[in-house]
Amino acid sequence: MKFVDEFRDAELGRAVAVEILSRVEPGRHYKLMEVCGGHTHSIYKYGIDDLLPANVELVHGPGCPVCVIPMGRVDDGIAIAHHDGVIFTCFGDMMRVPGSSGSLLDAKAAGADIRMVYSPLDALRIAKQNPDREVVFFAIGFETTAPSTALTLRRARAERLPNFSVMCSHVTIVPPLRALLESPDLRLDGFIGPGHVSTVVGARPFQFIPADYGKPVVIAGFEPLDILQAIAMILRQLADGRSEVENQYKRVVPYEGNLRALEVMAEVFELRPHFEWRGLGFISHSGLKLSEAYADLDAEARFRVPGVRVADPKACQCGEVLKGVIKPWECKVFGTACTPERPIGTCMVSSEGACAAYYNFGRFAREREVV
Amino acid sequence: MTVLRVDCDRGLALCADEDGSRASVETALVDPVASGDVLLVHAGTALTRLVERWEAPAA
Numbered sequence: 001m002k003f004v005d006e007f008r009d010a011e012l013g014r015a016v017a018v019e020i021l022s023r024v025e026p027g028r029h030y031k032l033m034e035v036c037g038g039h040t041h042s043i044y045k046y047g048i049d050d051l052l053p054a055n056v057e058l059v060h061g062p063g064c065p066v067c068v069i070p071m072g073r074v075d076d077g078i079a080i081a082h083h084d085g086v087i088f089t090c091f092g093d094m095m096r097v098p099g100s101s102g103s104l105l106d107a108k109a110a111g112a113d114i115r116m117v118y119s120p121l122d123a124l125r126i127a128k129q130n131p132d133r134e135v136v137f138f139a140i141g142f143e144t145t146a147p148s149t150a151l152t153l154r155r156a157r158a159e160r161l162p163n164f165s166v167m168c169s170h171v172t173i174v175p176p177l178r179a180l181l182e183s184p185d186l187r188l189d190g191f192i193g194p195g196h197v198s199t200v201v202g203a204r205p206f207q208f209i210p211a212d213y214g215k216p217v218v219i220a221g222f223e224p225l226d227i228l229q230a231i232a233m234i235l236r237q238l239a240d241g242r243s244e245v246e247n248q249y250k251r252v253v254p255y256e257g258n259l260r261a262l263e264v265m266a267e268v269f270e271l272r273p274h275f276e277w278r279g280l281g282f283i284s285h286s287g288l289k290l291s292e293a294y295a296d297l298d299a300e301a302r303f304r305v306p307g308v309r310v311a312d313p314k315a316c317q318c319g320e321v322l323k324g325v326i327k328p329w330e331c332k333v334f335g336t337a338c339t340p341e342r343p344i345g346t347c348m349v350s351s352e353g354a355c356a357a358y359y360n361f362g363r364f365a366r367e368r369e370v371v
Numbered sequence: 372m373t374v375l376r377v378d379c380d381r382g383l384a385l386c387a388d389e390d391g392s393r394a395s396v397e398t399a400l401v402d403p404v405a406s407g408d409v410l411l412v413h414a415g416t417a418l419t420r421l422v423e424r425w426e427a428p429a430a
Contacts, residue, residue: 004389091414119415121397141414148416151397199411199418251421252411258418260400 007223016228017051023235030056036194037064037352044361046224059324065141066093066350070278071310074099080303081112089123090138092116093350100310120152127164136299143200146170147261150268165299175286190234193219195249202257210243221249279319318345328358374408
């Protein structure tokens with residue numbers, strides 16, 4: 001397929017791996033963080049870390065949209081879903097995220113009308129088909145999915161649909177990156193920038209990383225050659241003593257982002273003063289809520305929700321995994337009590353979660369190593 | 372996803388992914404699309420149209 005096959009060329013991949021090898025200084029340890037769940041998935045799926053020298057370490061950041069949703073938000077969603085006459089809609093991954101007393105899937109099994117949708121537009125269609133029911137969409141994700149929610153709300157407003165509302169849990173990528181860079185327990189040498197978020201926000205929001213922290217950022221695509229080339233570009237910057245934002249994913253990401261998407265987001269959303277991230281705690285101005293103009297479509301204003309903060313299970317170390325402090329397999333419950341079939345933590349739920357990606361692909365290589 | 376058919380009035384396009392699965396895609400955020408265009412789609416919304424401006428991976 002065009003734009004895909006060219007970036008899975010094994011011969012070119014080996015050539016880039018050789019370049020990476022030539023760029024590293026012996027005796028220096030390089031710690032590079034990817035902050036997009038899609039990258040984490042690709043790294044394990046294609047075994048990219050196996051092509052890297054031992055002193056180039058990939059660390060997985062908080063880039064999986066499902067993984068960063070705290071338990072309290074799941075409980076709030078379940079509370080709305082249990083209201084009489086409500087059809088609660090969400091993405092498939094979100095249905096399996098554990099709350100304090102089960103997941104949305106458990107609530108569905110217990111009788112709540114919870115439906116999986118592919119896009120918020122599907123939820124809007126369900127609202128049109130069920131005028132006597134209240135339809136709520138559980139909106140999650142970074143700046144990649146927020147435009148879709150914003151456009152759907154704009155359509156709902158234009159079509160004067162009275163029975164549609166959104167429980168908004170969208171988050172933004174820059175505040176957690178700043179929080180990570182301020183974290184004393186994490187020393188990073190550079191970032192693989194989030195390709196699809198950058199399609200919307202552009203490259204400019206990441207300029208603070210080289211400017212304030214002196215670290216290189218390379219925005220990257222999701223095919224194996226994209227990621228390998230981005231790693232080579234970061235190592236090139238480090239070898240040259242440079243720190244800049246570079247764009248490896250030029251076939252998709254324009255420097256200025258998608259101005260129409262930014263415009264509709266600015267119309268529909270505003271920043272929350274603070275938002276809780278699973279494992280990272282409260283981060284200022286990192287979550288989105290509906291703006292004044294769309295406040296009547298806010299499900300949290302329409303329905304009563306508990307709004308209670310719930311601590312993660314003690315056994316779960318998603319917080320450390322999301323911050324890149326530990327590897328998935330270093331978590332106490334990884335692969336035993338916590339598996340994709342019965343996840344305890346969010347990182348094991350989504351295919352973009354570091355634990356699920358490693359469980360599905362990487363663990364086999366590790367088992368071979370042990371043997 | 373690849374555009375198969377365009378519905379200009381509703382701002383939607385019928386698209387197919389790599390596996391052949393089809394879906395209606397919102398196209399309000401990109402310039403007018405045509406059959407055969409390749410779109411980056413997230414949550415049912417096209418975020419950009421892919422163009423040939425990439426650099427070949429360094430060898």
